[in-house]
Amino acid sequence: MSLMLGIDLGGTNLRAGLVKRDGHVVARASLPLADRTPTAVIRQIVETVRHLQSSSGERAAAIGVGVAGLVEPSSGTVLRSPNLPEWREVPLRDLLAREFNVPLALDNDANAQAVAEARLGAGRGHRHFVLLTLGSGVGGGLILEGKPFHGDRGFAGEVGHIVFDPEGPSCGCGGRGCWELYAASRAFALHASRLSGEEREDLLRAAGVDLADLTPKISARLAEEGNGAALALWEMFGRALGIGIATLVNALDVMTFLIGGGIARSFERFAGAARASALAHTYPCHAEHLLLKPAALGDDAGIIGAALQAFEGCGRSS
Amino acid sequence: MSLMLGIDLGGTNLRAGLVKRDGHVVARASLPLADRTPTAVIRQIVETVRHLQSSSGERAAAIGVGVAGLVEPSSGTVLRSPNLPEWREVPLRDLLAREFNVPLALDNDANAQAVAEARLGAGRGHRHFVLLTLGSGVGGGLILEGKPFHGDRGFAGEVGHIVFDPEGPSCGCGGRGCWELYAASRAFALHASRLSGEEREDLLRAAGVDLADLTPKISARLAEEGNGAALALWEMFGRALGIGIATLVNALDVMTFLIGGGIARSFERFAGAARASALAHTYPCHAEHLLLKPAALGDDAGIIGAALQAFEGCGRSS
Numbered sequence: 169m170s171l172m173l174g175i176d177l178g179g180t181n182l183r184a185g186l187v188k189r190d191g192h193v194v195a196r197a198s199l200p201l202a203d204r205t206p207t208a209v210i211r212q213i214v215e216t217v218r219h220l221q222s223s224s225g226e227r228a229a230a231i232g233v234g235v236a237g238l239v240e241p242s243s244g245t246v247l248r249s250p251n252l253p254e255w256r257e258v259p260l261r262d263l264l265a266r267e268f269n270v271p272l273a274l275d276n277d278a279n280a281q282a283v284a285e286a287r288l289g290a291g292r293g294h295r296h297f298v299l300l301t302l303g304s305g306v307g308g309g310l311i312l313e314g315k316p317f318h319g320d321r322g323f324a325g326e327v328g329h330i331v332f333d334p335e336g337p338s339c340g341c342g343g344r345g346c347w348e349l350y351a352a353s354r355a356f357a358l359h360a361s362r363l364s365g366e367e368r369e370d371l372l373r374a375a376g377v378d379l380a381d382l383t384p385k386i387s388a389r390l391a392e393e394g395n396g397a398a399l400a401l402w403e404m405f406g407r408a409l410g411i412g413i414a415t416l417v418n419a420l421d422v423m424t425f426l427i428g429g430g431i432a433r434s435f436e437r438f439a440g441a442a443r444a445s446a447l448a449h450t451y452p453c454h455a456e457h458l459l460l461k462p463a464a465l466g467d468d469a470g471i472i473g474a475a476l477q478a479f480e481g482c483g484r485s486s
Numbered sequence: 487m488s489l490m491l492g493i494d495l496g497g498t499n500l501r502a503g504l505v506k507r508d509g510h511v512v513a514r515a516s517l518p519l520a521d522r523t524p525t526a527v528i529r530q531i532v533e534t535v536r537h538l539q540s541s542s543g544e545r546a547a548a549i550g551v552g553v554a555g556l557v558e559p560s561s562g563t564v565l566r567s568p569n570l571p572e573w574r575e576v577p578l579r580d581l582l583a584r585e586f587n588v589p590l591a592l593d594n595d596a597n598a599q600a601v602a603e604a605r606l607g608a609g610r611g612h613r614h615f616v617l618l619t620l621g622s623g624v625g626g627g628l629i630l631e632g633k634p635f636h637g638d639r640g641f642a643g644e645v646g647h648i649v650f651d652p653e654g655p656s657c658g659c660g661g662r663g664c665w666e667l668y669a670a671s672r673a674f675a676l677h678a679s680r681l682s683g684e685e686r687e688d689l690l691r692a693a694g695v696d697l698a699d700l701t702p703k704i705s706a707r708l709a710e711e712g713n714g715a716a717l718a719l720w721e722m723f724g725r726a727l728g729i730g731i732a733t734l735v736n737a738l739d740v741m742t743f744l745i746g747g748g749i750a751r752s753f754e755r756f757a758g759a760a761r762a763s764a765l766a767h768t769y770p771c772h773a774e775h776l777l778l779k780p781a782a783l784g785d786d787a788g789i790i791g792a793a794l795q796a797f798e799g800c801g802r803s804s
Contacts, residue, residue: 319739329736334729343767418647421637449661
């Protein structure tokens with residue numbers, strides 16, 4: 169049985185793996201991006217793929233790539249990537265095709281992860297679900313009718329830019345008050361700024377950082393220690409997360425939300441508040457159906473999903 | 487070729503029509519609901535259908551019903567209907583089946599209208615679109631991959647309850663600050679309350695009504711007369727409409743929005759502001775693709791769509 173190569177290009181790390189049809193990762197590599205220019209990243213991808221294939225003695229029949237950013241699958245172009253600022257309309261598929269003589273499939277990283285969760289992870293048995301990846305932003309992958317939903321040009325799932333507060337702070341997308349300002353890593357500083365002065369000062373003293381540097385990781389450590397203000401921050405974070413979930417429930421009647429990304433490690437801290445707040449903003453008939461659960465595949469989801477998309481792409485005539 | 491019967495049960499009117507496969511309405515009836523209790527409405531439906539069939543000498547091979555409200559197509563139940571407060575979990579399909587010995591299909595009215603627009607109206611040629619019906623609320627019908635998208639239980643498209651302002655006024659759905667409070671008929675009073683005191687008083691004097699009674703119709707008449715405050719109200723309405731559209735664009739990458747419902751008569755008054763505000767809250771790459779256009783089928787959309795769903799239902803084995 170042939171192997172596929174899955175590549176997960178995040179904003180800070182490159183992961184790659186040789187993956188079997190059943191999702192088993194035969195060999196993997198994970199390394200920080202040394203230089204974020206398109207030329208350097210592409211060189212790093214090429215070297216990583218060659219190294220994986222030569223060291224394992226296996227060759228991939230096709231390559232799937234998931235990229236954190238706005239990806240147009242039809243043309244194989246990365247339009248932009250929030251954490252790779254120099255990437256603007258990079259024809260990544262064509263550039264990789266010069267190096268590898270195999271079929272190449274390109275998609276957004278959250279879509280790839282959602283495919284992996286649908287086939288092998290926490291999405292199995294759900295006809296529809298939304299994967300939310302909570303990290304520096306809120307990424308989203310939509311599985312509708314059992315398949316990734318891409319929309320008109322492949323940008324579906326940019327749920328981090330659901331408008332949370334039309335008058336809110338500016339966002340890198342060009343808009344204002346986007347959901348991810350309230351429900352991803354930068355949200356902790358924002359929510360902390362809304363604590364009372366005393367609570368906030370106690371929190372920052374315990375954290376040992378300035379307000380702007382308050383991260384989910386620090387907030388998780390403080391909550392673990394029983395810090396009341398940190399626990400309140402996770403409540404606020406959960407409530408904001410739930411409001412965007414309510415919008416998706418109302419618009420799509422999708423009841424299953426898988427939560428992935430680094431912040432999902434603190435799932436138990438925010439899931440209750442998120443669910444309660446989502447239900448406070450939807451019809452009561454949704455109450456017994458709404459399901460929030462952690463994604464199952466962890467850091468491997470991106471490479472597995474990209475590889476599965478390569479398998480599925482090879483099954484099509486295109 | 488056989489005919490289908492399409493029924494459009496709104497909150498105030500009942501429409502019914504005998505419809506051909508090509509969407510041509512052979513005979514139609516439109517009448518106000520005399521009494522809104524389930525028993526009375528069902529009797530009115532039965533009488534209307536019998537009258538249509540006997541006066542035309544035609545019989546329908548199947549019946550499709552679109553209802554303004556939360557409808558569970560699989561069980562044929564109307565869970566609730568905002569303008570028919572006594573309707574709670576009414577098994578409408580079974581109740582009608584006692585009277586008519588033909589297959590019956592039940593769906594939400596906006597979904598039915600979206601199907602009509604997809605096959606015969608302004609949605610033709612669009613693989614994905616959202617129909618927004620602007621009236622007492624914001625109804626929505628999603629056509630994704632060329633088909634109506636229903637979600638887990640058939641409630642997809644309740645876009646009027648996208649959370650617009652988490653701290654906003656209460657909504658009949660149980661939530662707060664829902665989009666339809668800002669972008670449907672009640673929004674005119676709300677937006678007028680935000681005008682300066684003087685502007686508001688001038689507006690209400692010209693309108694000849696109290697603030698709470700300010701309707702889109704009155705606002706349209708005043709705008710027609712060149713009233714500056716009324717023109718400003720339509721701007722505010724358009725901006726609020728655009729913000730919910732931005733949320734849908736970001737989440738779904740659906741670029742085509744058809745605008746129906748009574749307020750769509752003033753399309754030219756608000757469409758520019760809606761488009762500008764949607765683009766201010768989305769990635770710049772959407773600018774040349776976003777399309778807002780009026781729905782094409784007017785008051786017949788509901789009966790045509792319900793009838794087409796009956797045709798399509800009959801083509802299935804279920």
